[in-house]
Amino acid sequence: MKLKGKVAVVTGASRGIGKAIALKLAEEGAKVVVNYNSSEEEAQKVVNAILEIGGEGIAVKGNIADYNQSQQLIEKTLEEFQRVDILVNNAGITRDNLLLRMSEEDFDQVIDVNLKGYFNCTKAVIRPMLKNKKGKIINITSVIGITGNTGQSNYAAAKAGVIGFTKSLAKELGGKGINVNAVAPGFIQTDMTDKLPEEIKRKIGENIPLKTFGKPEDVAKLVVFLASSDSDYITGQIIGVDGGLAL
Ligand code: NAI
Numbered sequence: 235m236k237l238k239g240k241v242a243v244v245t246g247a248s249r250g251i252g253k254a255i256a257l258k259l260a261e262e263g264a265k266v267v268v269n270y271n272s273s274e275e276e277a278q279k280v281v282n283a284i285l286e287i288g289g290e291g292i293a294v295k296g297n298i299a300d301y302n303q304s305q306q307l308i309e310k311t312l313e314e315f316q317r318v319d320i321l322v323n324n325a326g327i328t329r330d331n332l333l334l335r336m337s338e339e340d341f342d343q344v345i346d347v348n349l350k351g352y353f354n355c356t357k358a359v360i361r362p363m364l365k366n367k368k369g370k371i372i373n374i375t376s377v378i379g380i381t382g383n384t385g386q387s388n389y390a391a392a393k394a395g396v397i398g399f400t401k402s403l404a405k406e407l408g409g410k411g412i413n414v415n416a417v418a419p420g421f422i423q424t425d426m427t428d429k430l431p432e433e434i435k436r437k438i439g440e441n442i443p444l445k446t447f448g449k450p451e452d453v454a455k456l457v458v459f460l461a462s463s464d465s466d467y468i469t470g471q472i473i474g475v476d477g478g479l480a481l
Contacts (some may be wrong), residue, residue, distance in 0.1 A: 235261075235262050235263035235284075236262045236263070236357075236458065236461075236462040236463070236464065237259060237262040237263045237458070237462055238263035238265035238460060239265075239348040240261065240263070240264045240265070240319040240320055240461070240471040241258075241265045241266075241267070241315040241316075241317050241318050241319050241320070241380060242259045242263065242264040242265070242266050242319065242320035242321075242322065242451065243266075243267040243269060243307065243308065243311055243318055243320070243322065243359070243428075244256045244259065244267065244268060244322040244324055244353070245267040245269045245282060245298050245307075245322065245323055245324050245325040245351070245355055246269060246270070246271070246298070246324050246325025246326065247266075247269055247270065247277065247324065247431075248268065248270040248273040248276035248277040248280060248293075249273065249276055249418050249424070249425060250275060250351045250422075250424035250425055250426060251374065251419065251422060251424060251450045251453050251454070252269075252322070252324040252325065253276075253280050253326060253450065254303065254325060254449075254450030254451050254453065255322055255450075255453065255454045255457045256268050256280055256284065256291070257280065257284065257454070258302060258451065258454035258455065258457065258458050259282060259288070259320070259322075259454075259457070259458060259461060260287065260289035260290075260291060261287060261403070262462070263289070263460070264289075264319075264320065264456055265289070265290040265316075265429070266284055266289070266291040267291070267292055267294050267307070267310070267311045268280045268281050268284075268291055268292065268293045268294070269293075269294055269295075269296055269298070269307055269316075269325065270293060270294075270295060270296075270385070271295070271296070271297050271298070271325070272291065274275040274295065274456050277293035279291050280293070282294045287331065290315075292314055294307050294310050294311070295446060296434075297403075298323075298325050298344075298347065298351035298352075298354055298355055298432055299346040299347045299350060299351045300353050300354070301352070301357075304354035304355045304357070304358050304443065305354075307355065307358065307359045308355070308358035308359055308362070309358075311384050312362060317362065317366060318359050318362050318369075318439075319362065319363075319366070319368065319369060319370065319461075320369070320370045320371075320372070320460070320461045321355060321356065321359045321363075321369070321370075321371045321372070321394050322372045322374070322410040323351070323355055323356065323371070323372070323373045323374060323396075323455060324374045325347060325351060326347060326348045326376075326392075326426075327343065327344060327347050327348065327390075328344070328373065328386070328389050328426060329341075329343055329344050329391065330385045330386050331385060332384070332385055333387050335390060336387065340388060340467060341387075341388045344388040344391075345388065345391065345392050345395075346394050347389075347392075348392035348393065348395075348396070348450065349392040349395040349396060349399070350388065351405055352373055352399060353395060353398055353399065355443030356399075356403065360407075363410075364410055364411050364412070366411075367410065367411040368411045368412070369407075369411065369412040369413070369414065369469075370412070370413050370415075370460060370461045370465075371403065371407075371413070371414040371415075372412070372414075372415055372416070372417060372457050372460045372461060373396050373399065373400050373415070373416040373417070374396075374416070374417050374419065374453070375393045375394075375396040375397055375400070375417065375418045376390075376393040376418055376419060377415045377418050377419065377421075377471065377474060377476045377479050377480045378393055378409060379392075379393025379394040379395075379396060379397050379418065380392045380394070380397070380418060380472070380474075380480050380481055390450075392479070393418075395456075396416060397416060397418075399472070400414050400415065400416040400470065400472065401470045401472075404470030405470065408469055408470075413466070413468065413469040413470045414469055414470065415460050415465070415470065415472075415473065416471070416472045416473070417446060417453060417456055417457060417460070417472075417473055417474075417475060418472050418473065418474045418475070418476065418480070419452075419453050419474075419475050419476060420448060420452070420474065420476025420477055420478075420479035420480065421435075421438050421439075421442065421447045421448060421476070421479065422447065422448040422449065422450055422452070422476065422479075423448070423449060424449070424450060424477075427447075435447075438468060438479075440476060441479060442476070442477040442479050443477060443481060444477030444478055445477070446477060447477075448475060448477060450475070452475050453475050456473060456475055460473075
């Protein structure tokens with residue numbers, strides 16, 4: 235087990251990629267805080283799955299777009315497990331539209347969750363990690379933050395922002411024993427991508443060199459690596475899990 239005794243917080247972990255990450259971290263021995271915003275039942279199911287494999291975990295409600303709720307999420311983690319070693323900033327939303335039709339609210343919401351939310355949770359873990367002189371922060375960005383995409387200017391701006399945030403923090407925190415990396419998934423089969431029209435999915439599929447969509451577990455395996463001591467000399471990197479889509 236690569237993460238025995240470590241404590242991990244995964245935001246937006248009631249389903250999709252976050253859920254797969256929470257389960258994989260637990261399989262490797264980490265105690266996992268499964269953050270959710272509204273889906274309490276789903277989050278509890280993830281915790282139950284962790285308990286079933288002999289792991290430890292709790293579900294903690296919190297809207298990461300809210301600064302105070304993000305602080306409370308980490309306070310609750312410290313109360314329960316006394317430390318936090320790994321933060322996976324994963325929770326994200328889409329509000330796709332062409333700019334002409336995109337409302338100010340759709341732009342703001344996506345930035346608030348997908349970028350400001352990452353700041354909120356990172357800000358909350360930074361003191362406990364500095365105290366431990368060790369920590370792993372893993373930000374889930376997207377291939378769209380690198381390439382851009384029609385109809386996703388809000389999402390692409392937030393995800394590109396996460397890339398700049400990751401690199402800056404890697405420089406700031408490298409001397410303090412804290413590694414900060416980002417994972418850039420391509421097209422992964424989850425609720426987020428299920429809602430795309432079939433025609434768009436077909437077109438994306440054609441452009442993937444590996445000719446298949448990814449699974450949440452493909453992302454989770456890389457996150458485990460970045461959370462473990464195997465990646466101690468890696469920081470500030472943006473690593474694609476995209477079947478070659480960004481090429
Ligand atoms: P999803 O929609 O299945 O899951 C997202 C989770 O985040 C949900 O559980 C949702 O309740 C939670 N969440 C949303 N807003 C929240 C908030 N304010 N506070 C707390 N939790 C909140 O999405 P998926 O596909 O699992 O995506 C996870 C991450 O991976 C996101 O950051 C997404 O942008 C990114 N990603 C996904 C890709 C894909 O193909 N599915 C591709 C590239 C990046």
